[in-house]
Amino acid sequence: MAEIVLINPRFEISYWGMEHALSFAGKQANLPVACLPLLAALTPAEHTVVLMDENVEPIDWERCARADIVGVTGMSVQRFRMKEILSELKARGCFVAVGGPWVTVREDYFGELADVIFVGEAEDTWPRFLKEWAQGLHQIRYEQLDKTDMTKVPTPRFDLLKMNRYAFGSLQFSRGCPFQCEFCDIIVTFGRRPRVKTSNQVLAELDAIRKSGMRIVFVVDDNLIGNKKVIKQVLRDVIAWQEKHNYYLTFFTEASIDLADDAELMELMTRANFIATFIGIESPDEASLREAKKFQNVRSGGTLLEKVRRIQDAGMEVWCGMIMGFDHDDPTIFDRQIEFIQDSRIAFSMNGMLSAIPKTPLYDRLAADGRLDYSDPCEYGTNVVPLHMSQEQLRDGYFRVLNELYSPASYFARTEALFLQPNFEIGFKKVKNWLTTPRQIPYEFMLFLQGLGLFIRLMTRVPSAALRREYRRRLWRFLKVHRRPGIVVFYLFHMAMHYHAFRLAKDMATRESKLVNSF
Numbered sequence: 001m002a003e004i005v006l007i008n009p010r011f012e013i014s015y016w017g018m019e020h021a022l023s024f025a026g027k028q029a030n031l032p033v034a035c036l037p038l039l040a041a042l043t044p045a046e047h048t049v050v051l052m053d054e055n056v057e058p059i060d061w062e063r064c065a066r067a068d069i070v071g072v073t074g075m076s077v078q079r080f081r082m083k084e085i086l087s088e089l090k091a092r093g094c095f096v097a098v099g100g101p102w103v104t105v106r107e108d109y110f111g112e113l114a115d116v117i118f119v120g121e122a123e124d125t126w127p128r129f130l131k132e133w134a135q136g137l138h139q140i141r142y143e144q145l146d147k148t149d150m151t152k153v154p155t156p157r158f159d160l161l162k163m164n165r166y167a168f169g170s171l172q173f174s175r176g177c178p179f180q181c182e183f184c185d186i187i188v189t190f191g192r193r194p195r196v197k198t199s200n201q202v203l204a205e206l207d208a209i210r211k212s213g214m215r216i217v218f219v220v221d222d223n224l225i226g227n228k229k230v231i232k233q234v235l236r237d238v239i240a241w242q243e244k245h246n247y248y249l250t251f252f253t254e255a256s257i258d259l260a261d262d263a264e265l266m267e268l269m270t271r272a273n274f275i276a277t278f279i280g281i282e283s284p285d286e287a288s289l290r291e292a293k294k295f296q297n298v299r300s301g302g303t304l305l306e307k308v309r310r311i312q313d314a315g316m317e318v319w320c321g322m323i324m325g326f327d328h329d330d331p332t333i334f335d336r337q338i339e340f341i342q343d344s345r346i347a348f349s350m351n352g353m354l355s356a357i358p359k360t361p362l363y364d365r366l367a368a369d370g371r372l373d374y375s376d377p378c379e380y381g382t383n384v385v386p387l388h389m390s391q392e393q394l395r396d397g398y399f400r401v402l403n404e405l406y407s408p409a410s411y412f413a414r415t416e417a418l419f420l421q422p423n424f425e426i427g428f429k430k431v432k433n434w435l436t437t438p439r440q441i442p443y444e445f446m447l448f449l450q451g452l453g454l455f456i457r458l459m460t461r462v463p464s465a466a467l468r469r470e471y472r473r474r475l476w477r478f479l480k481v482h483r484r485p486g487i488v489v490f491y492l493f494h495m496a497m498h499y500h501a502f503r504l505a506k507d508m509a510t511r512e513s514k515l516v517n518s519f
Contacts, residue, residue, distance in 0.1 A: 001046045001134060002068040008033050009074050009081040010054040013504065015350045015518040018167065021500035024457045027167040029055035031218050034172050035073050035100065037156035042126050049160065056165040059085065065092045069133065072114075073100035076357065077516070079109065080377070086113035097129070104189055105358040107141070119143040120189055121175075123153060150175060150195040155204050158212045169214030171205050173197055173234060177223040179256065181280070182293045182365070183323070185357040186222045194226030199237035206241055210248055219253035224277075226256075228265060235268040242273055246439040247428055252276040252319075256296050260307035266314035267431075275426040275490070276317040278350075281308075284340040285333065288326035292362075308344045312418060315430030320346050321518075324398060325354035330388040334397040338404050345418040347411065347494055348501075351401050352518035353382040353394055381517040395515070402505035408470045411498050416474070419491060420481050426490065448485035454492045462499055471495050 013019045018030045032053060040049045050067075052059055064070050070089055074082040079102050089096050090113050098110055099118030107117060116138060118125055125142035132138040163169065176194040177186050197205075209217055225231055242249065251274045259265060259277065269277070281297065281304060283289055289297045297304060308318050322337055341349045356363040356372060366372050371385040380391040381398070389397070404410055418424060455475070462468050478491050507513035 003048045004069045005050045005064050005067040006036050006071040008036055008053045009078045012077055012516050014516050018500055020503045021496040024496045025167050028165045031166050031168040031170045032161050034170050034220050037158050040157035040160050041154040051160045070094045071097045075101045116140050121148045123148040147191050150197045155208050158208050163212040169209045169217040170220050171217055172220050174221045177226050179296055180293045183362040185360050188359045196227050196230045199234050203241050216250045219251055224253045224255050225259055235272050238272045247273050254278045257307050258296050260310040261301045270315040270430050271428055273427040278319045281320045282323045284336050287328040291326055291328055315426050318346050319348040322351045323354050325384055325386050325394050327387045334401050342414050345414050347415045350518045353398050354384050355382045356384050381515045399509040406501040406505050412474050444485045447489045451489040451492055
């Protein structure tokens with residue numbers, strides 16, 4: 001009945017965008033956003049759906065002009081490109097629907113460029129809109145009264161995406177987080193009651209992602225362990241699926257630090273082949289954590305460093321988010337963040353400046369205090385006016401932290417502190433010897449070839465001779481301790497990501513590229 005085009009705009013160069021590392025893997029983007037294939041699955045069969053992700057292909061403007069409806073989604077970091085796309089679509093006379101995280105918190109941002117907007121989740125409102133549009137009775141604003149029942153969410157249409165252009169696949173097991181962090185928009189959008197898909201749904205999505213050819217998958221849940229009781233059963237079923245399919249998939253995800261307090265949960269994740277988890281640590285300063293209502297990070301059961309090490313020892317690498325610019329932060333926070341990351345053995349630390357997202361408690365509090373910078377974009381990379389330092393001090397401290405953390409000496413000091421332990425291993429291979437699993441041997445050989453190709457590209461495409469020498473020296477040190485092909489590839493990936501973060505930090509500090517706030 002209708003021809004529909006759904007667009008995900010390109011991202012600015014950012015920490016997790018991996019833009020400077022993707023060419024080493026022969027890919028164009030890190031992973032597909034979850035909303036495009038899900039919206040396609042929610043679209044009734046009588047409609048035709050085309051997905052366009054500008055991160056892996058240019059927008060076909062002529063195709064958009066022929067479409068009956070063009071949908072555009074996007075996060076806060078995509079808002080400027082969203083506005084450019086909407087202006088072009090408007091000039092071409094397109095009927096445009098806009099949804100996603102940014103318009104959910106800034107409903108008026110695009111003004112008359114959008115014919116209809118979707119606030120929050122859209123599992124109910126998207127099909128309802130299409131029905132009302134066909135009748136000529138559509139509204140200009142849609143918002144679900146109730147949160148989506150995750151047990152009724154269909155399997156995303158991965159077949160409509162060019163999956164071979166992404167480094168990783170993406171899946172979602174749950175939505176919502178039980179915590180109350182002041183700065184977080186997740187609980188604004190998805191609520192504080194975690195809602196989890198059934199095991200049957202998850203396994204159907206594993207089958208679909210396997211069919212797409214992806215081997216490494218990011219489980220995009222903002223907190224996978226928000227409902228521990230339910231997710232444990234899902235993980236048991238994922239383990240059974242993995243055993244049936246010879247551990248075809250490797251996962252990484254996001255979780256809260258209280259994962260370290262649940263040995264059973266860590267074991268289940270490791271056995272399901274989760275190799276890494278991103279954790280919002282935010283700050284080494286307890287006063288800042290309490291200020292942000294990050295109470296899960298200050299509970300008993302050990303220090304933050306001790307909890308990080310428990311997760312690492314269980315067989316999952318810890319990646320983290322760190323924030324500078326809380327009200328309790330003064331210029332000493334920069335050195336304290338560097339010291340914490342080095343001591344924690346965390347290779348990938350996304351350090352950023354505190355930002356206030358509309359509709360969050362932080363935004364409302366700072367607006368009432370007159371401490372918001374309303375310029376867009378903000379000159380200093382954040383709309384927060386700090387309490388105990390200037391905006392310029394915060395920005396320059398941010399640059400210094402990034403450049404120090406990703407100097408080769410600092411980066412490899414903390415990486416080797418973890419990786420060069422003789423018993424270091426990740427995922428299910430932490431508990432099962434790959435040499436005793438015959439069906440794993442061909443896969444490990446394939447990983448050997450991939451690792452060889454990645455190393456050659458690093459040696460031929462990294463422009464700095466000094467960096468190339470450093471990578472060769474570090475790899476040789478690693479090979480003296482570990483020789484399993486899969487873990488060597490994992491280490492080479494860390495080298496590629498080092499180059500990305502190293503270059504990103506350097507280019508921002510020298511003003512060779514735009515200031516992009518990681519948070």
